[in-house]
Amino acid sequence: MNQYLKQYQKNEVETASPEKILILLYDAAIQFLNKAKIAMHEKNIPEIHNNLMSCENIILEFINTVNEEEGGDFAVRIKALYQYFYNTLVQANMKKDESKIDEVLRHLVDLRATWKQAIAIANSQKTAEENPQYDLANFEG
8 A cells, every 4th residue: 555545544544533433443344354254265364364353353442432331221232232243253263154254244334334324313413403594494495
């Protein structure tokens, strides 16, 4: 990867909102699982392991950043789900089981879409609260 692209990506992460970072992490986790699946078809054990470990590290970051005090029941449940993903990936790595990778991958793709939708709704509500005329303009059409 050339140095300009690396610098651009570094700047993107350093200036990103927490919501954007969440989506970037989901994108990376999904990408690592897809690479692990490719490596599995190529029977490239080190690549399978490295990509699964990279995804596991992202899942651990998700686990460690869940705030159960502020998030209540939702936070407890999402943390348990992330822990399930982590354990499933560990098993996938030990057994080189593509079905376990597929299971986690499906869930991560769905969760990413859900988070993107939730972020968009929250952003539109914030915009409406900050600009009441914006909200009315959308309904007068």
